[in-house]
Amino acid sequence: MKLNTKIPEGRLEDKWRNYQVKAQLINPANKKKLSVIVVGSGLSGAGAASTLAELGYDIKCFCYQDSARRAHSVAAQGGINAAKNYQHDGDSVWRMFYDTLKGGDFRSREANTYRLAELSAPLIDHYVQQGVPFAREYGGTLVNRSFGGVQVQRTFYARGQTGQQLLMAAYSQLYKMVRAKKVEMFPRSEMLDLVLIDGKAKGIIVRDLVTGELRRYAADAVVLATGGYSRVFRLSTLAIGCNGSALWKAHKKGAYFGAPSFTQIHPTALPQSSEAQSKLTLMSESLRNDGRIWVPDQKDDTRKANDIPEEERDYYLERRYPSFGNLAPRDIASRAAKERIDAGFGVGRLKNAVYLDFKHAIEKFGLETIKDRYGNLFKMYKKITGIDAYKEPMQISPAAHFSMGGLWVDYELMTTVPGLYAIGECNFSDHGANRLGANSLLQASVDGYFILPNTINNYLANEIKADHPTIAHPEFDKAEKEVKANIDRILAVKGTKTVDHFHRELGKVMWQECAMSRNKAGLEKAISQIKGIRDAFWNDVKVTGRGNELNTELEKALRLADFIELGILMCTDALERDESCGAHFREEFQTDEGEAVRVDEEYSYVSAWEYDRGDFKLHKEALEFEFVKPSVRSYK
Amino acid sequence: MKVTFKIWRQEGPDDKGAIRAYEVDGLTEDMSFLEALDHLNELLVLKDEKVIAFEYDCREGICGQCGVFINGRAHGPHDNMTTCQLHMRSFKDGDTIVVEPWRAASFPVIKDLIVDRSAFDRIIEQGAFISSKTGTAPEANAIPIPKEVSDRAMDAAACIGCGACVATCKNSSAALFTSAKINHLNGLPQGRAEEHKRVAEMTYQMEIEGFGSCTFTGACEVECPEGISIINIAEMNARVTKSKVFG
Numbered sequence: 015m016k017l018n019t020k021i022p023e024g025r026l027e028d029k030w031r032n033y034q035v036k037a038q039l040i041n042p043a044n045k046k047k048l049s050v051i052v053v054g055s056g057l058s059g060a061g062a063a064s065t066l067a068e069l070g071y072d073i074k075c076f077c078y079q080d081s082a083r084r085a086h087s088v089a090a091q092g093g094i095n096a097a098k099n100y101q102h103d104g105d106s107v108w109r110m111f112y113d114t115l116k117g118g119d120f121r122s123r124e125a126n127t128y129r130l131a132e133l134s135a136p137l138i139d140h141y142v143q144q145g146v147p148f149a150r151e152y153g154g155t156l157v158n159r160s161f162g163g164v165q166v167q168r169t170f171y172a173r174g175q176t177g178q179q180l181l182m183a184a185y186s187q188l189y190k191m192v193r194a195k196k197v198e199m200f201p202r203s204e205m206l207d208l209v210l211i212d213g214k215a216k217g218i219i220v221r222d223l224v225t226g227e228l229r230r231y232a233a234d235a236v237v238l239a240t241g242g243y244s245r246v247f248r249l250s251t252l253a254i255g256c257n258g259s260a261l262w263k264a265h266k267k268g269a270y271f272g273a274p275s276f277t278q279i280h281p282t283a284l285p286q287s288s289e290a291q292s293k294l295t296l297m298s299e300s301l302r303n304d305g306r307i308w309v310p311d312q313k314d315d316t317r318k319a320n321d322i323p324e325e326e327r328d329y330y331l332e333r334r335y336p337s338f339g340n341l342a343p344r345d346i347a348s349r350a351a352k353e354r355i356d357a358g359f360g361v362g363r364l365k366n367a368v369y370l371d372f373k374h375a376i377e378k379f380g381l382e383t384i385k386d387r388y389g390n391l392f393k394m395y396k397k398i399t400g401i402d403a404y405k406e407p408m409q410i411s412p413a414a415h416f417s418m419g420g421l422w423v424d425y426e427l428m429t430t431v432p433g434l435y436a437i438g439e440c441n442f443s444d445h446g447a448n449r450l451g452a453n454s455l456l457q458a459s460v461d462g463y464f465i466l467p468n469t470i471n472n473y474l475a476n477e478i479k480a481d482h483p484t485i486a487h488p489e490f491d492k493a494e495k496e497v498k499a500n501i502d503r504i505l506a507v508k509g510t511k512t513v514d515h516f517h518r519e520l521g522k523v524m525w526q527e528c529a530m531s532r533n534k535a536g537l538e539k540a541i542s543q544i545k546g547i548r549d550a551f552w553n554d555v556k557v558t559g560r561g562n563e564l565n566t567e568l569e570k571a572l573r574l575a576d577f578i579e580l581g582i583l584m585c586t587d588a589l590e591r592d593e594s595c596g597a598h599f600r601e602e603f604q605t606d607e608g609e610a611v612r613v614d615e616e617y618s619y620v621s622a623w624e625y626d627r628g629d630f631k632l633h634k635e636a637l638e639f640e641f642v643k644p645s646v647r648s649y650k
Numbered sequence: 651m652k653v654t655f656k657i658w659r660q661e662g663p664d665d666k667g668a669i670r671a672y673e674v675d676g677l678t679e680d681m682s683f684l685e686a687l688d689h690l691n692e693l694l695v696l697k698d699e700k701v702i703a704f705e706y707d708c709r710e711g712i713c714g715q716c717g718v719f720i721n722g723r724a725h726g727p728h729d730n731m732t733t734c735q736l737h738m739r740s741f742k743d744g745d746t747i748v749v750e751p752w753r754a755a756s757f758p759v760i761k762d763l764i765v766d767r768s769a770f771d772r773i774i775e776q777g778a779f780i781s782s783k784t785g786t787a788p789e790a791n792a793i794p795i796p797k798e799v800s801d802r803a804m805d806a807a808a809c810i811g812c813g814a815c816v817a818t819c820k821n822s823s824a825a826l827f828t829s830a831k832i833n834h835l836n837g838l839p840q841g842r843a844e845e846h847k848r849v850a851e852m853t854y855q856m857e858i859e860g861f862g863s864c865t866f867t868g869a870c871e872v873e874c875p876e877g878i879s880i881i882n883i884a885e886m887n888a889r890v891t892k893s894k895v896f897g
Contacts, residue, residue: 065784080705080764081771083811084713100791136787143787145780145835147804154794172804178712179807186779193775201768224760253707287680290689293709394711397728397735463784512692559700563662564761567691567701 017270017622017635020424021125026111026641030129033425034468038475045070047482048474051218051233052076053205053260056085057177057455058438059239060184061462067196069467071474074231075188075197076220078204078255078569083185086241086253087458090177091298091391092161093169094141094455096134101158105166107131112642114453117163117343118418118446119596119612120644121273121620123637125425130444130453133460138170140463144183148172159387160303161451163343163649169452174298174391180455184462203229204569205260206500207493208236208267208434215434216483217490219497223569226562228494230485234477235433235470238264239462242417242439244277246577246584247529248521250414251283251296257573258580261421261440269429270622270633272422272442274580275588278449278597279530281347283413284398285367289518294413295398297370298391299451302340304375304384305408307331307347309359309368319361319369319407330354338649345448345597346649348412352530353608355411362409371407412530416454418445418597419587422622422635426469427461430622433473437461442620447596501561504571509554513570516551520544520574520581528585533601537589541582548578583623586630593617596647614644651677651738654746655690657702660759667759669748679739683726684709684716686738687749703762709734711875714810717817718763719750724814724873732812732875752817756824756860767813769859770827776855777848778831780840793839800838807834808876815870815878821862826870828856829886830878836889846897849889 022033040048048071052063055077063075077085097110110131115122138156142148148170149157158167172179191197202223209217209232217232243258244250265271282301283294310317311328330350332339342350351368354360361367376384381404385392395403421429421436423443428435438458445453527540551574559565594603594610595617603611619634652675660667674690681689684706691701706716716733720726726736741747749763757765807830815826832849835841841848864883871880 061784068783079707079713079715080767081715081811083771083774084707084715086708086713088713089708089710098790139787139790140784142790142793143780143782143840145803145807145838145840147800147807147834147838150795150797150800152797154796154800155791173808175712175808178810179804182807186774187784189771189775190779190781199771201771253713254709255707288678290678290681290685292682292685292688295710394735397711397731398737400737400739467784510696512695514688514692556695558695558698564703564764565701566703567695 015430015633017422017633018424019123019635020426021123022425026124026128029125030132037468038472040471040475040478042070044478046072047478048072049074049233050235050237050470051231052237052239053218054085054239054241054438055082055185055188056087056239056241056438057180057184057458058462059085060181060188061459062237062239062437062466063197064184064187064191065463065467066470067191067194073191073197074200074233076200076203076205078223079201081201082188082199083181085181086256087181087455088178089253089296090455091174091296092300093159093171093176093452094180094459095161095168095450095452096138096170096456097131097168098135098138100156101167103166105168109166110134110168113164114444114450115446115642116645116647117450118448119647120446120618120639121595121637122444122446124639124641126444129465130457130460133464134456137456137459137463141180141183144187146172146179146183159300160341162299162302162341162347163338163450171300174300174388177455180459205263206497206572207263209489209493210267210431211483211487211489214432217485219493224564226560226565228497230490230494232483232485232490234474234482235435237435237437237466238421238440239437240440243577243580244414244417246520246581247414247524248517249286249291249294249525251280251294254292257576259573259576262576262580264421264429264431264434266625267431269431269434270422270624271419271583272620272622273419273587274623275528275584275591276418276447276597277414277529278344278416278418279348279412280415281344281351281412282370282410285362285364285409285411287364295394296413296415297395297408297410299344301370301388301391304379304387305340305370305372306374307340307368307370309354309361313358328359335649342649343448344451349530349599351412367409367411369407370410372403373407376404414525414529416449418442418447418449422620426472427466428469428473435466435470437466447598501568501572504555504568504575505557505561507552507555509556511554511556513555513557513567513574516547516555517574519547520578523547524581524584528588531599531601532588534589537585540585544578544581544585551575551578583630587621587623590621590632591617618644651679651743653677653741653744656746656748657763658750659702659762662761663758677738679737681738682709682734683720683736683738684734703764705764706734711735712810714812717752717812717814719753719817721748724752724818725875729872730875730877752813754816754822756822757813757816769861770811770813770824772859773824773828773852773855774831776851777844778835778852780835781844795839803834803837806830806837806878806882809878810875812875814873814875816861818869818873819862820867820869821865823864824856824859824861825864825883825886826874826878826880828852829882832886832889833882845889846893849886849893850897853886853890
């Protein structure tokens with residue numbers, strides 16, 4: 015199948031308008047006859063569900079958590095970008111577009127990325143109207159701060175809880191529409207398969223996590239808003255329940271997977287302290303605004319941080335990247351930390367961390383200002399580590415974070431399966447090979463509130479007269495039977511090892527070979543190791559309890575089974591791309607100074623993988639840069 | 651590190667339930683409390699037993715999904731902290747740790763340590779929103795909001811919906827939760843248009859869900875992971891009176 019990006023004609027500035035002018039409309043009476051399933055209730059899911067419901071569609075929204083308000087958008091701390099130019103510092107839609115495209119190392123579509131920047135300003139208006147208490151100046155206007163990879167101040171924030179505040183706005187709008195009886199909400203419900211009828215997405219199979227019952231839901235279109243899949247590494251900044259299963263099931267039913275290996279490793283998480291650890295807590299990147307990152311300039315320095323004099327500290331980001339310094343983009347900051355740690359300069363008990371120091375900022379701005387800016391982050395740091403970071407530097411370390419990769423989507427955010435859309439982190443669209451900080455809340459929101467509600471009509475307009483699907487269709491029988499068989503198969507193994515055992519094994523391989531730094535031999539080895547883990551899992555996993563009851567162990571096992579297969583695809587993708595770009599750093603492709611070497615002549619495309627009976631077939635979406643000439647991405 | 655967990659086990663809503671003891675070895679001080687339960691669950695699987703059902707998601711103190719009673723206190727021994735932020739260094743080798751689900755009639759037990767907090771969603775459904783459709787917003791800086799006003803709204807809006815306030819209250823009152831949301835929205839100019847209706851409907855829903863009345867003991871603010879103050883409840887009560895007069 016040839017990939018059709020559906021990019022509208024015209025100048026970059028005109029494309030979205032041109033699209034909207036030509037898109038099909040559906041009259042309100044007909045919208046009532048159409049129904050849409052939304053899987054996920056984070057910023058993109060709740061945003062899409064409430065907005066589509068306002069437009070008149072009947073919506074069913076699903077989430078695995080006990081309430082829509084738990085979705086992991088809640089955890090984003092630092093902020094949301096918008097080209098408002100309130101700081102009068104030279105910002106514009108064009109500059110934001112360019113920063114995002116460059117930040118992604120020229121591996122995303124110009125038209126999508128421009129639209130993201132274009133819709134950022136109205137999004138801030140939208141959230142303020144919904145009651146988000148963004149930080150304000152004394153005079154009452156909105157405040158901005160800087161974020162990595164950017165030289166203007168365009169980040170809006172609500173203390174260190176921006177994601178939470180945006181999600182609360184989205185969740186309350188969702189419940190506004192629940193009250194209006196236009197959205198039916200299904201918490202504690204996990205999608206376990208996609209149902210296609212005549213090649214179109216028409217429904218899902220869901221497991222009720224309380225009773226274990228399998229349920230069928232039919233609709234005229236299905237929207238996946240299921241977030242990222244970095245739990246494939248097991249240790250990540252994600253919520254424990256985040257998973258890739260909905261994506262994986264859709265992939266197996268024909269949706270191409272775009273750039274699966276593009277994973278952002280966040281530079282400022284708390285370091286791992288033991289094998290039993292389940293999660294790496296993120297400390298917002300905004301801390302790099304005022305915090306300075308350093309390691310001792312002597313190897314294996316055992317002195318306490320405060321005892322190391324200024325002249326014996328190596329502020330390596332400021333040294334290597336003088337123009338961006340501590341605000342270098344995430345992929346670069348993470349790799350630079352890894353380089354120092356691997357070279358033996360790491361700090362902390364396990365020598366796996368670097369310092370993030372606020373001493374100078376406190377001297378310059380005063381303790382109260384720093385408390386006002388980051389108070390809750392310092393509090394959180396103290397709760398977890400027991401250390402007072404106002405008095406000594408924080409210890410931080412890179413951790414698996416955001417999935418730039420996801421289901422391949424066109425300009426309308428539709429996957430290669432007609433009627434199946436992917437929005438927010440679960441698609442591959444705007445961020446290319448690396449996402450800039452504070453662009454994640456933005457993309458999720460813009461996809462859900464502004465883009466999808468304008469593009470889905472184009473598909474649904476042709477479904478008005480079609481037969482509306484019912485759950486009695488034989489395709490539902492078939493899908494439900496397969497789901498049931500899969501559950502029974504896992505429960506029947508009755509082996510000797512726990513689900514977590516296999517997840518730790520998978521995580522180790524993925525972190526070693528498919529994270530910050532990759533090479534051919536390592537990736538080839540990883541693929542065979544993961545296949546080994548897959549076989550061992552299906553022969554030796556042990557899950558107690560039954561399928562028809564609340565069974566958290568079974569939930570984990572089902573998610574892991576999909577993660578294992580996804581891991582193979584991620585390594586396959588990383589192996590195929592013989593270049594370094596953004597977060598994808600192949601050791602074979604670097605300069606003498608250790609900077610990434612992109613190979614535009616051969617790899618200026620988005621990889622889109624088709625599932626082919628356990629194997630993967632590569633399709634390429636060539637990236638055409640009509641308006642911007644890709645340059646070497648330098649932050650020096 | 652070795653401890654004895656005494657944990658509430660209950661198969662389902664209709665089961666009577668009982669405390670069961672588990673001796674667990676091989677723990678470390680760096681482990682979080684929930685990781686210690688993960689560890690116990692792995693041991694149970696290997697012994698062919700059903701795992702203990704407990705809730706969590708983000709494990710960084712912001713989603714609000716975790717929450718159990720630990721040695722008689724909501725979210726454990728520290729003030730203003732979620733269960734997931736609690737670490738085993740807060741306990742001593744040889745300790746006995748009693749773990750129970752949230753105790754409130756409006757939060758029925760689903761299984762073991764998991765309770766049903768959907769009553770909170772239904773309170774939100776009754777007006778905890780600004781009725782403004784996507785696409786209708788004016789320019790964000792068109793309505794200046796003084797920093798103090800915005801900060802106060804943010805203090806209230808920080809609620810994570812974990813339910814510790816209800817669980818720790820002797821009356822199982824949801825006044826802190828409800829007041830925080832009311833004050834967040836009613837405190838902002840955007841929320842003013844619906845202020846009286848919002849107060850009336852949300853507090854009504856709070857009552858029909860069976861939550862008790864507030865008697866101002868202040869127990870809730872001690873356990874609230876976001877440190878939301880009971881001043882919010884006083885403010886809500888004033889708003890209730892105001893809504894009766896003007897609403």
